[in-house]
Amino acid sequence: MARNQQDLEWYRECFTEPARAIGEVSSNYTKHPTFAGVPERMHELLPKAKLIYLVRDPVERAVSHYVHNWAHRRWSKSIGETVLPVEESWPLTVSRYHMQLSQYLEYYSMREVLVIQSERLRRRPGDIMEEVFRFIGVDPTVARKEGAFEEEHHVSTEKIRKNGLAAFFTDPALGRAVKNAGKQLLPQRTIEWAKDALWKDVEKPTLSDDIRSRVEDYLREDMDQLRALTGKEFEGWSV
Structure with a gap:
C-alpha cells in the first residue's frame, strides 16, 4: 500500500523517537505531476515544515533516473527513446527543478526551503551538513564528527x-x-x-550529441529560473 494511503496515525507512529528535529525523505515528493497534490497534503499536515531540496546536474540526474528504472526492469526502451520527445519525458520533467519547487512555493516561502547542490555535498559533506543543521535548528557541530557522513548509498555506477x-x-x-x-x-x-x-x-548509457543538445535546450529555461530564484550558480552543470 502506498504511504499516502495509510492513515495519519500510522504516519505519526513513524516518528516516536524523541528528537530536536524530525524528518523524512522521498524523491517522489518532487515528481509532479505523476505524484500530484503532495505540497497541498504536506502543508495541511505540517504548515511549518522546513524543506530541503537536493539537486544535481539535471541531465545527469535524468540519465541516472533511467539507469535506476532500467536496472529494475521497469523500463526497456533505450535512453534516447526515453528522453524523446523531450516535452513528454518523465525523467526530464523531474529534472525541471524550478517547476518542481514552484509547486511548494504556493504553500511555503523560500525562507522554509534550502536548496542543496548534490555535487557540493559530495565534495564537502561536513560544510553542507553544517548548513543543513543550522537550517533545521539543531547543533551544527555534529556535522564535524569524524566519519559521520562519509558513506554513499545508491551510487549509479554500482547499479x-x-x-x-x-x-x-x-x-x-x-x-x-x-x-x-x-x-x-x-x-x-x-x-x-x-x-x-x-x-x-549496468553500463551507464551515453546520450548522442544531438539528443544531449535537445535535452539541454529543453532544460535551460527552467535552470535559468532556478538560478534566479535561489541566487545560486550551480557551477559545473551542463545546463
Whole structure:
C-alpha cells in the first residue's frame, strides 16, 4: 500500500523517537505531476515544515533516473527513446527543478526551503551538513564528527540489472521471503554464485550529441529560473 494511503496515525507512529528535529525523505515528493497534490497534503499536515531540496546536474540526474528504472526492469526502451520527445519525458520533467519547487512555493516561502547542490555535498559533506543543521535548528557541530557522513548509498555506477528470476527473488514478498531463507540455509559462496548468475552490471548509457543538445535546450529555461530564484550558480552543470 502506498504511504499516502495509510492513515495519519500510522504516519505519526513513524516518528516516536524523541528528537530536536524530525524528518523524512522521498524523491517522489518532487515528481509532479505523476505524484500530484503532495505540497497541498504536506502543508495541511505540517504548515511549518522546513524543506530541503537536493539537486544535481539535471541531465545527469535524468540519465541516472533511467539507469535506476532500467536496472529494475521497469523500463526497456533505450535512453534516447526515453528522453524523446523531450516535452513528454518523465525523467526530464523531474529534472525541471524550478517547476518542481514552484509547486511548494504556493504553500511555503523560500525562507522554509534550502536548496542543496548534490555535487557540493559530495565534495564537502561536513560544510553542507553544517548548513543543513543550522537550517533545521539543531547543533551544527555534529556535522564535524569524524566519519559521520562519509558513506554513499545508491551510487549509479554500482547499479545492477536483474533478469526475470532475480526480479522474482527481490521484488515480490514471496521472493523476499525465499531470499531471506536462503541466507539461513545456503553457504555464502553459493549465494555469491547465484548473485553473479542472476544479476549483471549496468553500463551507464551515453546520450548522442544531438539528443544531449535537445535535452539541454529543453532544460535551460527552467535552470535559468532556478538560478534566479535561489541566487545560486550551480557551477559545473551542463545546463
